[in-house]
Amino acid sequence: MRSLFDIEEERKSGPAKFSNKVEEFRNSVTPDLYDPSDFVVWGEVKLKLSHYHEAIQAAQKLTNSKSHSAEKLDAAMERNPEVYDLLCSLLAVGNSIGFQDGRELPEKLPRSSRERIRIAGLLEDIGIWNVLVSGADIQSMFRVALIAQTAGKRRFRVRGRFESRISRLLNLILKSSNDSVLSRVGVLPKHKFPDPARGRVDYVLAIDGIPFAAIATVFQEQSGGRQQRDLSLTYPALQKSLEDNSVGLILIADGRGIYKSPNSVLEDLLQELSACMTLSQAEAGYLEQAIATLALTGRRELKRLDVPLETIIRTTLLSVGEVSVSSLPATNKVARRALAQYAADHPELALTLAPDGAFLSWTRFELVQKSVNISKNSGNKSATEAITVVGKLLDAKKKMLDLGEDQPGVFGALLSDIRDVILPSRMLVIATTEDVNASMLRRIAKLSTRHAPEAKLATLLAPTTESTESLRRLQSMLSAAIVIIDHNDLLNLTRSAIPLRDGFVSMILERTDLTKVSPFVVRGVTPERMFFGREAEHATLISTLANNSVALLGGRRIGKTSLMQRARTWLDEANFRSFFADCQAVGDWNDFGRVARREWGVDVPQTFKPHFLFDIISQLGKGAEHPPIFLLDEIDHLLSWDQNHLEHGVRESFFRSCRTASQDGKAQFVFSGERTIAQRLWDPHSPHWNFCRPLSLQQLSRQAAEQLLFNPLQSLQVTIDEQEAFRAAMWRYTGGHPQLVQSLGDRLVKSLNERPKEARSLIRLKDLKNVAECLDFAEHYLETYWGQATDLDRLVSVLVAEGIGTPHDITRRLKRQGITTEDTHMVNSLRILELYGIIRRDGGGYIVNAEWFANALSYYGGVEQVKKLYLEKLL
């Protein structure tokens, strides 16, 4: 086998010899990588034939019928919309196609009968009957059409095969090598690629985190202008950019297009790149040689430190905490270079090199020194010092606690003002000189309950720890999870380049009951730290409230109350005076009066009448620049009561008073509620509700949903693998419903909690699938989306999922099943389902908006089965 050294030597030895190398390169090109076994993916073809079985039969029937007409086509497509897909396949229509006369063959068959008839006519004009000729075998024709359809994917399979062979090869080289240099080589994650390499190479190799080689791959199936440009310009230019970062480029190029490239192009390529080879050359050992060469003597010219110098620097740092040039046994120039090299070789350590290079020390010198002292001594002083270090580590205020004389060797402090997504704002820190055991943890949890009852986390500092599984399991039965940190951990934390807070949280991630530190809020109001998105709602609220009121409508757990509570802050920032009341328990006017007295300190009689609202406004509005704004959360209950009670013979007098106050500009209101308020706003017979602008609170934007899931997990120091696919899957499982996003997050944290400590820092796509693709989540998904939906609403949503989208068609289908509904009920059902985000308008009808809805139903036997169950309930 020839090595890369040989190639280098031969390149240097003259053009004749080098042209031999070009020939060798060309001759080793693999023209293509097709494999007969998957040239046609028969499984996929058969699956589709089976799926379209009924549509094939329907089309066959059309073929066999004596008369041909657009009506027949239309009828067949109405009965089975998949007939349309099949006909499109037979006509080789892939995506939607527009015709010059304005007609169109859409990708999906529309539900409107008018549209369908137009399409049937268009199919006829195109000549569909020339395909559906008498005696034609539709199944055979469709099979051929499917083979043609799937042919386009063959290139991807070839490319995939090429890439996976390289990936396997690289893995083999790096994992099984006994070479002392190669065994230190690692593949960098994509986000750590040097800038010029991003998106342009497949792998970047590094030693100790420092990149030295990049591998790009290209498979050209044909030769042309673009392909030549890539070979003669793109890769040489990339090599130059990488050189600036001391990284060499290895190109693995193959395919018929490469074979046909002119000699001059290939010669340049072989000369200008660090290494260039075909796949078979790479597999024959060239790749391993190229990597080894670059690692040892490549362009980066890695020069390992003089070993004695490195040892001196390390030991001095560990013992003294700082190293100066003058303390090293070398010339000034060599010593400076050694210090700089040491810092560069240890990016994992928090080291600071003096601007003139004469001095290297720990960035957190003082903390490191303290930690060193603590680790050397295990007495009482060390214990209290350890608490100080943790306080500084978290940038918190510290107050030492008197734990009494019955706790010898145990010291405690309360840390406060901690501002963090994961950590509590107040936290108990205990330091002990004793060995850690279960009863000590119980005592600390109790102390935490006493001194920081709201905190679910406490810290225990001990000289040494052997955190056993039983101690970890015990944590779920304590009032606070306890992260146990030993003195060595403290030393590592302070020396590490990882931010102190992140290092601390990493220990929490590994060592405690994660359910207690899970930042996800699955029940109750979302705190500010977990509030993402809603920028549009913010803008609408502020702009509307200047002279109008707002009715915030939304389904269950969509975040109405959280938004109301955020709105108080927004209004304060916009110089409005806001008054919030939770009206959940307000069932009548007197209850409202009581809440107003309690929450806003106004003076109104015990027996509250709606017109007293003006007294409240007058008391609260005194001397203010702007009229007061009342945020009344969950008013459905009060509204129901108001609708059914009279004042001076008038119904809904409380909300009529709100309307008058709003229209007179004396006050504005933000109401939140669900069904009752929505139906009042949609009711054409209640025009007095026009003082409110309805603001539908629906699912989060994709970006906000991603932040809601990703930010807390990242704060917990959890890495998410396969991010793009993970984001897409999260979006599919939740549709942006904030409760579902948080629920998924919580389930992921719980699944991490079940793992051993070393496996807790990474979440993969399959973990997300595990927590989402199960009956439990499907049930939660449906219950959350359906919320307060009635059985009729639920049935309607299932019918929409089945493809019946217009109110008329739904009513007709229900009637056929024996269920008669009034048009207004049907319209209300559809509007409620739209408000809940389950369906959305599409032309004249509705389609399912919640992408995973049908998947969730499949856990209950699918659309057909669930429809049957709800029909049985309603009949």
Next chain:
Amino acid sequence: MSSFHTQGAVPLDSPAYIQRGFEERAVAELLNQNWVLLLGPREHGKSSGLLRIKAMLREEDLTVLTLDLQNLPPCSTYQELLTWVTNHVARELDVRAPEIYGDDARELTRCLELTLPKGSSPVVIIIDEVANIPNDELRNSFYGQIRGISTARGEAPPDALPRRLRFLFAGMFRPESMVHPLNSPFNVCERLETEDLRIEQIRHLVAHILRGEEGADLDEETIRYIDRAYALVGGHPYMLQYILSKTLQVSPLDRDTALDTAIDTLKYSDMHTSALLTRVIADPAVSRIAAQLATQGALNIPPGDNDYKHICILGLARREGTQLQFRNNLYADLARSSPQLRPEESIATPGSLVVAFPENAFSFMRHPGLREFTYAAQRGAANAFNTGSYRLALVGFGSAIEAILIDWLQTLTPAELTTAIRSVSRIQFNRPFEDAVNPGTWRLVNLVKVSRQVRAPSRAVDPPEALREFRNTVHPSVAVATGLSESRLLPEATQASGFFTMVLRDVEDAMT
């Protein structure tokens, strides 16, 4: 030697106790500052579990209070209810109850603030028998204010009461309809359900009771009896312990007989099964599911359906994935042979159990006297049936049906009544005793004829022809004339209980 516990909560110091999974889960949730909703059937270990949950939380230095609403006296105002709560809390804490006036006396938060010890230490309040506030308005206010505490948790400062309080609600009830759904604190709780015992837990318990030590070996015969009991009642703690206490603590020679007797007692004369069946038939939606289950053996559950959830909470059924099944074979037998669950099928087996409807099942009736009469008559009929007095059962059910018809017809407008009378092809009023405008004076024959002609919104009410026969057995001469002895009247009595259930259902639907 310890003994089986078949009455009340198992004391904390009893060694004969199997720790249940829900206890640790509830404690973990409460320690994690979550609220808990604990649901489970009667005699399924809730009370014993709550005792232990309380003890475990106190071990962690939490203040834990129990409000058992079973002890709540009748309250006519919300203030009275809160006064009882305040006094109860003060008594548990061994402090003097504060005097609370004005608005504060109608605010749960204020009452608790003024009663609980100052500071920031957490307080867990266990509310047992949640459903025991009969007045809708008071119940909605009470739980609505508790829900308000949950909402306030999001923004309250760390030391404020909403952040200190954690609730555990326990009982056997429908959380979705106990209070207005928007005011419900149960929506913000971690929902837990009591679970059946596993076979190995039962063997462990029996070993402990019989041998007095953990891990003691059981002989094969004892294991055989445990397995037989388990095959019949599954892991239901009360029923299992009942059967095993009656079987294993007698001489080995008498065990088979004792086992059969215990099973019969459970089926036909134990309060546990009759109370369960009463709750099932009193809830039309649940009753319909039970009837379908009895016919089909298993049912597919619609997603998130509360009726299906409730039948599990009542204990009759359990969920297996997306399917509903009877919780155990004994319940399955009872349901399949119940003429009240399956009235249309006229099941007549000597083993059928007939239960009385609870008083609130007749709340749709307008006339208080007729309502009381109907309730008493059907209760007497059910008791008579279960003790083999079928003739009395016929009279009772017949009279109860008659009273329901009178009450219903009396609610019709004169125009509706006249229309119905005119629709009867042949009707004769025996004047002056019968007054055509007052159904209360009518003979049974006319009540039946006119009832059938009344237009009902859903389906027609169709009182049975045999009603007169049932009712007339009250006359000794008529009874003798039938020539049937008491025991041979089982089919008729079974049919009568079924007819009663149908008429009750249909008239209630017509009136509501």
